[in-house]
Amino acid sequence: MIQFTNVKKTYDSNLTEALHDVSFVIEDGEFVFLVGPSGSGKSTILKLITAEERITSGGILVGDFDLGKLKKRKVPYLRRTLGIVFQDFRLIENRTVRGNLEFVMRVVNTSNKVIKERIPYVLDLVGLSDKADCYPNELSGGEQQRVAIARALVNNPSTIIADEPTGNLDPERSYELMCLLEKINQLGTTILIVTHERDLVNCFNKRVITIDNGYVTSDMENGLYDYETI
Amino acid sequence: MRRFNLFYYIKQGFHGAGSHGFMTFASIGIMACCLLIMGSFSLLAINLEHNLAALMAENEFLAYVDDSYDDQTAQTLESEITAIENVASCTFISREEALANYVGELEDTSLYADVPASALRARFSVQVHDIEQLQATLDEVEAIEGVVKINAALDVADGFVTMRNVMVIIALVMVVILIIVSFFIISNAIKLATSSREREIAIMKMVGATNSFVRWPFVVEGLILGLGSSLVAMLAQWGVYQLLVEAVSVYSHVQLINIIPFEALASTVAIAFCGIGLFVGVLGSVTTIRKFLLV
Ligand SMILES: Nc1ncnc2c1ncn2[C@@H]1O[C@H](COP(=O)(O)OP(=O)(O)O)[C@@H](O)[C@H]1O
Ligand SMILES: [Mg+2]
Numbered sequence: 086m087i088q089f090t091n092v093k094k095t096y097d098s099n100l101t102e103a104l105h106d107v108s109f110v111i112e113d114g115e116f117v118f119l120v121g122p123s124g125s126g127k128s129t130i131l132k133l134i135t136a137e138e139r140i141t142s143g144g145i146l147v148g149d150f151d152l153g154k155l156k157k158r159k160v161p162y163l164r165r166t167l168g169i170v171f172q173d174f175r176l177i178e179n180r181t182v183r184g185n186l187e188f189v190m191r192v193v194n195t196s197n198k199v200i201k202e203r204i205p206y207v208l209d210l211v212g213l214s215d216k217a218d219c220y221p222n223e224l225s226g227g228e229q230q231r232v233a234i235a236r237a238l239v240n241n242p243s244t245i246i247a248d249e250p251t252g253n254l255d256p257e258r259s260y261e262l263m264c265l266l267e268k269i270n271q272l273g274t275t276i277l278i279v280t281h282e283r284d285l286v287n288c289f290n291k292r293v294i295t296i297d298n299g300y301v302t303s304d305m306e307n308g309l310y311d312y313e314t315i
Numbered sequence: 316m317r318r319f320n321l322f323y324y325i326k327q328g329f330h331g332a333g334s335h336g337f338m339t340f341a342s343i344g345i346m347a348c349c350l351l352i353m354g355s356f357s358l359l360a361i362n363l364e365h366n367l368a369a370l371m372a373e374n375e376f377l378a379y380v381d382d383s384y385d386d387q388t389a390q391t392l393e394s395e396i397t398a399i400e401n402v403a404s405c406t407f408i409s410r411e412e413a414l415a416n417y418v419g420e421l422e423d424t425s426l427y428a429d430v431p432a433s434a435l436r437a438r439f440s441v442q443v444h445d446i447e448q449l450q451a452t453l454d455e456v457e458a459i460e461g462v463v464k465i466n467a468a469l470d471v472a473d474g475f476v477t478m479r480n481v482m483v484i485i486a487l488v489m490v491v492i493l494i495i496v497s498f499f500i501i502s503n504a505i506k507l508a509t510s511s512r513e514r515e516i517a518i519m520k521m522v523g524a525t526n527s528f529v530r531w532p533f534v535v536e537g538l539i540l541g542l543g544s545s546l547v548a549m550l551a552q553w554g555v556y557q558l559l560v561e562a563v564s565v566y567s568h569v570q571l572i573n574i575i576p577f578e579a580l581a582s583t584v585a586i587a588f589c590g591i592g593l594f595v596g597v598l599g600s601v602t603t604i605r606k607f608l609l610v
Pocket of ligand 2: 127129248
């Protein structure tokens with residue numbers, strides 16, 4: 086569960102008030118699009134969830150973690166419950182697909198036995214079983230992003246958070262990627278996707294939270310991303 | 316889990332050191348030079364100190380007694396000389412003993428066969444505690460009524476003390492400067508190591524690596540640089556020292572300088588080098604990666 090209660094966020098560096106008053110609840114197992122124009126505060130919301138940034142006022146609960154009170158040394162344990170995907174993939178270029186996955190499993194002390202079992206399972210899920218020994222630059226953009234999703238998934242997080250995951254992909258690959266995320270959601274993982282691609286959102290008939298200028302302007306089940314409503 | 320981690324950190328540390336081999340090589344080389352310079356100055360200072368100690372141990376001067384004193388009256392001066400604080404001991408040498416000593420040192424004694432003992436002065440052989448206060452002691456002894464002349468190797472003693480003091484200061488300054496230089500070398504190498512792995516570190520943090528998990532491989536890498544340098548420096552120091560010993564032994568008939576064999580110093584040098592290597596290695600890497608751990 087992710088719960089925002091009257092969250093306000095002002096960046097210390099330039100005193101920009103990125104979020105004025107944001108409240109919403111995402112229950113376990115949901116699939117949510119977070120949409121809105123550029124600069125509206127979408128990435129800020131994700132950075133608050135991952136504790137990369139701290140709230141100015143209000144409250145955030147992520148699972149068992151109360152982010153207002155979270156101690157610095159507990160942050161790693163919060164992040165282990167989250168899988169994060171970025172627009173620019175952020176793969177390690179000099180490691181193979183398998184190496185990239187193994188790398189993040191080692192970080193959280195996974196045993197060799199579990200690593201050996203888990204990697205083929207996840208690669209199969211994202212449809213890249215035959216690319217395990219390829220390096221990232223040998224893959225297409227869509228394949229690289231699927232590796233990034235596999236990496237987010239491999240430590241078995243309860244939630245996957247993606248910031249414009251289709252930003253670098255053509256419409257067809259973008260659609261495939263969303264289908265993959267939908268499939269992962271059906272297996273029980275909560276999914277929160279930031280995007281401003283209206284057509285894509287409207288294909289999927291999911292919950293849509295719209296942010297504009299630091300406020301939640303609409304929050305609808307089976308919603309549409311429609312500029313006219315803003 | 317701990318054992319597995321330790322192994323992982325060490326493996327990662329070596330992997331890091333190996334993956335930018337030239338930088339590792341250069342860092343170890345420069346730092347070993349620093350250690351070698353530090354070590355050479357320190358060993359020089361230690362040897363001077365050693366020679367000074369030897370000089371001190373046998374340090375003595377002669378105080379000649381007024382000609383008009385006979386042996387009986389001359390001996391009364393002994394208590395006055397020993398009363399001076401810095402005087403360790405004081406032995407009376409009569410005219411006859413002095414002549415016998417002097418002639419005894421010569422190969423051809425015939426020349427002196429007819430010299431009367433009265434041609435020499437009676438004297439005291441005086442040993443001092445602290446050679447650095449020799450001049451003051453000499454002045455005090457000379458001021459005693461009945462002592463007419465002093466004969467001391469003051470120049471040699473003075474020269475040695477000054478040289479020793481200068482060397483100790485130079486050695487200390489060198490050690491401080493070169494420790495700072497070494498720190499920056501390690502820090503720079505680790506900075507390079509971290510910047511080439513900036514993305515990996517960011518990913519580690521993103522998926523929930525603890526700070527110590529991120530830090531340890533770099534600390535191991537710093538340790539490898541530090542300890543590698545001390546090993547190289549140790550071998551080089553040994554070689555340099557042996558060359559020096561050989562060079563000095565060419566003039567060894569002078570017997571002025573007495574060099575401590577390297578074997579006697581090896582363990583001290585090894586401990587000092589490893590200590591500095593460890594210290595600088597850990598400190599250099601820990602301070603450098605701090606900024607990466609803030610996110
Ligand atoms: N690190 C930062 N420091 C200062 N201001 C920031 C920072 N990140 C974002 N902002 C500002 O906060 C506002 C929201 O940004 P962001 O959350 O990135 O928007 P979005 O992801 O919806 O495009 C913008 O005005 C942006 O300039
Ligand atoms: Mg953004």
